[in-house]
Amino acid sequence: MSQTYFKQWVEEKKAKGSYALPPRIDGRNDAIIMVNDQPIINLSSNNYLGFANHPALKAKAIEAVQSHGVGAGAVRTIAGYNDLLETLETTIAQFKGEEAAIVFQSGFACNAGVIQAIALEGDVIFSDELNHASIIDGVRLSRSKKFVYKHNDFNHLESLLKEHRHLYRHALIISDGVFSMDGDVVNLPAMVSLAKTYDALTYIDDAHGSGVLGPYGKGTVAHYNLSGQVDFTIGTLSKALGVVGGYVACSQVMKDYLVVNARPLLFSTALPAAVLAPLNEAFHQLKSSQSLVDQLWENARYFQALCHEHQLTLLPTQTPITPILIKDEAKAVSISKACLKDGVYISAIQFPTVPLGTARLRVMISAAHTKEQLKKAAEIIAHHVHTIQ
Numbered sequence: 213m214s215q216t217y218f219k220q221w222v223e224e225k226k227a228k229g230s231y232a233l234p235p236r237i238d239g240r241n242d243a244i245i246m247v248n249d250q251p252i253i254n255l256s257s258n259n260y261l262g263f264a265n266h267p268a269l270k271a272k273a274i275e276a277v278q279s280h281g282v283g284a285g286a287v288r289t290i291a292g293y294n295d296l297l298e299t300l301e302t303t304i305a306q307f308k309g310e311e312a313a314i315v316f317q318s319g320f321a322c323n324a325g326v327i328q329a330i331a332l333e334g335d336v337i338f339s340d341e342l343n344h345a346s347i348i349d350g351v352r353l354s355r356s357k358k359f360v361y362k363h364n365d366f367n368h369l370e371s372l373l374k375e376h377r378h379l380y381r382h383a384l385i386i387s388d389g390v391f392s393m394d395g396d397v398v399n400l401p402a403m404v405s406l407a408k409t410y411d412a413l414t415y416i417d418d419a420h421g422s423g424v425l426g427p428y429g430k431g432t433v434a435h436y437n438l439s440g441q442v443d444f445t446i447g448t449l450s451k452a453l454g455v456v457g458g459y460v461a462c463s464q465v466m467k468d469y470l471v472v473n474a475r476p477l478l479f480s481t482a483l484p485a486a487v488l489a490p491l492n493e494a495f496h497q498l499k500s501s502q503s504l505v506d507q508l509w510e511n512a513r514y515f516q517a518l519c520h521e522h523q524l525t526l527l528p529t530q531t532p533i534t535p536i537l538i539k540d541e542a543k544a545v546s547i548s549k550a551c552l553k554d555g556v557y558i559s560a561i562q563f564p565t566v567p568l569g570t571a572r573l574r575v576m577i578s579a580a581h582t583k584e585q586l587k588k589a590a591e592i593i594a595h596h597v598h599t600i601q
């Protein structure tokens with residue numbers, strides 16, 4: 213290993229035109245952000261419901277700093293947990309229709325920690341090929357055998373289960389609920405049915421489904437009316453919920469096991485009060501009204517219709533995630549840069565986040581966007597997609 217190797221790697225990527233860094237944002241993350249003193253329409257945030265800059269959440273964060281201080285002190289299994297965390301876990305369990313929930317420092321830490329803790333030597337994992345990187349890392353950290361099935365292809369999964377399931381002790385089927393780079397949704401009824409037939413546990417990462425799908429944004433499992441039939445539902449507290457953190461909703465038995473076995477809980481400091489208090493407020497808001505979730509979907513349908521009018525090629529999304537297919541990485545980066553100059557921030561997503569040759573501009577719609585902002589953004593994006601070679 214040498215630094216020269218990495219220097220060369222960066223230089224080669226820059227020469228190809230596909231080296232891209234995000235802009236520095238001055239101040240808050242919202243529908244409009246400030247970049248170099250210019251207001252920019254922000255289409256690159258997962259702030260689905262506008263909670264990241266919500267006045268009620270900010271007030272709770274400030275209050276919590278006064279009452280609880282700024283740091284959690286140590287890891288949860290050593291320093292203990294506070295009332296805010298207890299409330300949050302109870303609220304999440306109720307919201308998800310599960311017996312229990314455990315909060316982690318992030319969705320990434322949750323996937324890495326939970327999969328590693330439950331899938332042991334002698335077990336087998338079946339994982340969708342488009343699952344999130346944190347699932348892939350969790351699977352790598354576990355000592356189980358792994359099989360990857362074709363994206364959302366439950367015939368392929370069944371053939372793998374038929375061939376391999378009987379050779380292992382426990383089996384775990386893992387899928388994203390909503391696929392983050394494509395916006396499509398897992399065929400959960402098919403997955404649950406196979407899990408029953410082949411005696412497997414089920415694991416859904418609903419980072420992009422919570423706050424988006426189902427009544428009151430309860431998520432993919434509620435969307436399919438399958439509450440109580442998925443063993444582990446993972447979520448993040450950083451996207452629709454607007455702050456930071458992750459969680460697993462599961463049975464009380466699994467909570468009892470995981471709180472003393474999931475390594476991020478044992479070896480990494482817990483979330484501070486200034487994070488927990490606004491999250492409790494976010495759930496309160498989400499449970500009290502459907503209106504932000506409805507607004508998000510109205511905005512998404514409006515923007516996706518504009519994309520069709522402008523003859524942009526969308527990948528077959530079923531959610532507010534709107535991926536505009538460009539294919540060529542350098543072209544996607546050039547369009548993203550040109551859009552930013554014209555007042556629209558939309559990031560170019562390229563390998564290894566998505567397969568080579570499928571570079572895309574991924575538009576993330578928020579309830580906080582106005583129709584005028586979305587209309588203007590669609591015009592600017594379409595202009596650059598159709599003119600940049």
Ligand SMILES: Cc1ncc(COP(=O)(O)O)c(C=O)c1O
Binds near residue numbers: 318323
């Ligand atoms: C599907 C999925 N799972 C997990 C994560 C990680 O969540 P967090 O940002 O809370 O670490 C993300 C976020 O990028 C995601 O898209």
